[in-house]
Amino acid sequence: MTLDNQIKYGKLVPVMLCFFAMGFVDLVGIASNYVKADLDLSDAEANIFPSLVFFWFLIFSVPTGVLMNRIGRKRTVLLSLIVTFASLLLPLFGDSYGIMLCSFSLLGIGNALMQTSLNPLLSNIIAGDKLASSLTFGQFVKAIASFLAPYIAMWGATQAIPEFGMGWRVLFPVYMAVAVVAILWLGATPIEEEAPDKASGFSSCLKLLGSPFILLCFLGIMCHVGIDVGTNTTAPKILMERLGMPLDDAGFATSLYFIFRTLGCLSGAVILQKVASKPFLGISVACMLAAMVLLFVSTDLTVIYIAIALIGFGNSNVFSIVFSQALLAVPDKKNEISGLMIMGLFGGTVFPLLMGFASDAVGQSGAVAVMTAGVIYLIIYMFKLKR
Template identity: 30%
Template sequence: MKNNYLKSGPIFLAFLCMGFGDVVGPLTSQLQADYELTNFMAGLVTFMGFIMFGLLSVPMALFQDRKSRKFVLLLGMVIALIGLVLPILGDFSSFGLLLGALLLLGTGATLLQVAGNPIMRDVSPEGKYSRNLSFGQFFKAIGSLSGALIPLMAAKYWNLDWKILFPIYSVVLLIAVIYLYVVKIDEQKDEEATPASFGSVLALLKNPYVFFMVLAIFLYVGAEVSMSAKLPNYLAHQFNYDIKELGLWGTLFFFLALMTGRFLGGVILNWMSPTRFLKVTTIIAMLGILGLYIAPSAVVGFVSIFLIGLGFANIFPLVFSITIDAMPERSNEISGLMVTAIIGGAFVPLIFGAVADIFSLMAGFVVTLVCIGYIFGLSFYKRK
């Protein structure tokens, strides 16, 4: 089967929209200033973005096993679109309404993750699932990066702020809904496989191979969120960067490296096996983290940040696709489990923060090193 760009096009667009859910990170500090929020209230912004990954992923994976992945993908887009339109209709006057909108956006992103990752296999040529999933994550990285870049450009050139994200995202999502609706996708199903259920999900989680791979997603997402949140603090701590004016470039540089790495990963996977590439990319990530400790200047610090982004870039799609390819007949249950594990982004940063408070900021980065070290060790694990 050759790559059918008509059918894969809306899936790549769905991955772009998936990245819109990451806007809760860049929005937090801006909303805290505009609505005069306490730190606890500001924390609700990221909480709304993550909570549905833990609550809905497995139930929606079971639902799509009976309905279809395309239906769940469309449903996620529509829910996210409603979430984006509500604050516009309310003229951004109510923080409570905005929190509800972000909850809907997080719900939509959850559904897009649950359906988008396995449906990519349905539109990918034989043996090219990992490659296409890396390209999909490249598009997601563009969506994630837009949450920080668009407000900066809007403020500089048009005297606007973060609110411009909502109409822009709404238009893109509307286009994605129409495009996906009109395209027919033949979903791969094993007719002999038993239907997915909570029992089959729990049985899969008892499988050591699946458990270890799900834990890898939990730790990876936690490490990525920790990096995007703490790299500005790193630049301030090590090189006296002003967080408000220059520190944000640490996060932006990290996201740019993620985007670059995911594009390169899609190319590299044309000739390198996913398991071997997982070893290479985790080594690069660990070298980048170690570089933070020995960087004698900001230039070397930014090189280390770029290496971290390159190394992190393809871990999620590699772990996901390797597991799905090992057990394709259970792709819906595996997708639900792995998307549930994204909630690691809410817990690992708490551990990072606790270690940083007790010891030092640089000690906190050891937490991310341990997370990636685990995935590196897992890359040698052979499924029996």
């Protein structure tokens, strides 16, 4: 390995640890189910938590793109990690409705800052046609944190030392410790950044949505994260509704989703170096469409697990493909494009709210119908790609 490669990978490791910290946001899926049980909430009320987390992407993503032009990408990532640390600290002081609302709000704000700044920061280390596969590898690392969250919560709920008195909330201090390591390691790592984008105003960022392709990418991100958060939140509820499973057992469905999403990211990081984005996205959305059909018609545990696995695998590379396509479309405005694309994570607010109302009205099949609409859009988006 050459000296340049050693330096590159030395910088890549702390950045990938930040991708792991980015995955902390996905604890909201299993956490909302436990909060629902603790506080006896309805589906619509419980789905406020994931919706609240992703609401802040609408508010903070574009301003973060502007902020990066002022203070730099690395400093913005460090700020996001500090906010994430604060969000994980709050639940140690109680589990009331108000505390959890504040915690999830800070988690959403920190993640909006992180997702907006971390992806373009990676482009300072890995550039060109390797960017999509590198972003996918980052999503693989992120997914590890995502699928570990339900296991840590279930361990806390069933096996943790009673003297801790934390139950499932033990996952907060575990992830908080990782956030501290990420802050210290990235802070000590020198990363040379590109010059700030020329356009640095809020309105100039939003004007980029006037480009038809950028708008398509924005809506594609909304659908991707809507399906992601929707499956994360709804998979255990489907098992509880149709098979009468207790939450501690049904929570495995969330882990299963993230296990296959992790496998999909890992394989995608390799495949996308050799296969064009369009055919690979076609395979991904085909997996998700098949899964939605299975979730509509089946009450069999194995079939439901297969459907959840297909969604995890199919949805694993959508973000990386859409995000990289947007960055490559307007390469001179990466900060602004990043802000816009991460604002699309607001889909994580829209989808759970619609799914909550639909499931309260007609059961979990209503929630599946909302996710299916997102899959159909991604099929349309796939045909708009050139390659």
